[in-house]
Amino acid sequence: MDLQSLVRPNIWALEPYSCARDEFKGMEAHVFLDANENPYNNPVNRYPDPLQEKLKHRLAPIKQVRPSQIFLGNGSDEAIDLVYRIFCTPGQDNVVAIAPTYGMYKVCADINNVEYRSVSLTANWQLDPQALLRATDANTKVIWICSPNNPTGNDFPRKVIHEVLTSFDGIVVIDEAYSDFSMQVPFRSMLDNYPNIIVLNTFSKAWASAAIRLGMAFASEDIIALFNKVKYPYNVNLLTQERACALIDDFATMDSWLVQIRRERDHVLPALGELSIVKEVFPSDANFVLVRVTDANRIYRYLVEHGIVVRNRHNVQLCANCLRITIGTRQENNELLGALRFFK
Numbered sequence: 244m245d246l247q248s249l250v251r252p253n254i255w256a257l258e259p260y261s262c263a264r265d266e267f268k269g270m271e272a273h274v275f276l277d278a279n280e281n282p283y284n285n286p287v288n289r290y291p292d293p294l295q296e297k298l299k300h301r302l303a304p305i306k307q308v309r310p311s312q313i314f315l316g317n318g319s320d321e322a323i324d325l326v327y328r329i330f331c332t333p334g335q336d337n338v339v340a341i342a343p344t345y346g347m348y349k350v351c352a353d354i355n356n357v358e359y360r361s362v363s364l365t366a367n368w369q370l371d372p373q374a375l376l377r378a379t380d381a382n383t384k385v386i387w388i389c390s391p392n393n394p395t396g397n398d399f400p401r402k403v404i405h406e407v408l409t410s411f412d413g414i415v416v417i418d419e420a421y422s423d424f425s426m427q428v429p430f431r432s433m434l435d436n437y438p439n440i441i442v443l444n445t446f447s448k449a450w451a452s453a454a455i456r457l458g459m460a461f462a463s464e465d466i467i468a469l470f471n472k473v474k475y476p477y478n479v480n481l482l483t484q485e486r487a488c489a490l491i492d493d494f495a496t497m498d499s500w501l502v503q504i505r506r507e508r509d510h511v512l513p514a515l516g517e518l519s520i521v522k523e524v525f526p527s528d529a530n531f532v533l534v535r536v537t538d539a540n541r542i543y544r545y546l547v548e549h550g551i552v553v554r555n556r557h558n559v560q561l562c563a564n565c566l567r568i569t570i571g572t573r574q575e576n577n578e579l580l581g582a583l584r585f586f587k
């Protein structure tokens with residue numbers, strides 16, 4: 244893979260902003276008069292570490308990557324947007340994605356004026372690698388694969404994704420926001436085998452921290468260097484960095500939440516399948532389940548009247564009469580199941 248040929252020429256040539264904390268790398272200083280900060284109100288008076296080194300060093304062993312293979316952003320959404328801004332020339336390049344899938348890939352394409360080509364999954368939510376590859380042309384810079392996929396909930400066989408990775412010369416982004424709920428080997432462990440892969444993870448789902456807005460991208464050092472060049476200098480604030488470090492220190496608690504959610508999923512899926520209004524419960528490798536019901540719009544409104552909000556996916560391609568339901572606590576799940584049993 245020739246990385247330069249995939250990168251927007253203006254980004255390849257970009258001279259990035261150099262902030263005060265980039266220019267001073269020594270360790271001995273104790274008087275900081277270089278960044279026009281206020282000396283009072285410690286610690287939030289100081290600009291945070293622009294490259295979040297401490298947090299990356301804590302994350303690296305957990306994610307089994309090197310710190311230099313990590314980008315951290317203001318949610319995965321920042322990483323998704325950066326992929327367009329780094330690789331896709333507006334009005335010229337295109338990307339290919341599956342349908343249905345996570346909506347932000349298309350929104351960011353539209354914002355960046357990049358053509359978005361989508362290829363339907365098969366009826367049982369499988370991905371046809373040859374169909375994806377046929378949709379590409381000389382101006383295709385990126386293929387998006389979300390696995391486990393949102394909103395369908397299934398992950399794709401590794402073999403199928405490997406086929407895309409080895410047959411396509413551009414960037415393949417694998418969004419593994421839900422991989423902690425799946426039993427498959429995560430793709431971030433294969434960075435050294437694939438120079439064209441970018442893997443996305445997030446603190447928002449399995450790590451129970453959607454409010455701190457922290458997303459991760461894992462890729463080759465060369466690709467991560469491009470992310471660092473284009474991102475806002477202080478894109479992850481101090482409070483988020485500190486909260487994330489504290490969370491990692493309490494990894495055991497996080498892991499117990501994960502076990503609990505998987506156990507609840509095993510309880511909720513069969514229970515949904517027994518309801519007469521449920522036509523189909525699709526298999527889930529995530530912390531949500533897609534179900535096809537008799538009348539999604541009516542059932543959605545009925546649940547709202549009972550104070551329960553699920554995601555109505557009725558208007559999404561191939562998802563007619565489908566609801567996407569997040570796995571909650573035992574009590575929340577039972578409240579949902581109880582309400583559904585009384586729907587007429």
Ligand SMILES: *Cc1c(COP(=O)(O)O)cnc(C)c1O
Nearest residue numbers: 318319320345393420445447458
């Ligand atoms: C929830 C989700 C994310 C997470 O986005 P953040 O901006 O990190 O909160 C990313 N990708 C998919 C497919 C998701 O469903």
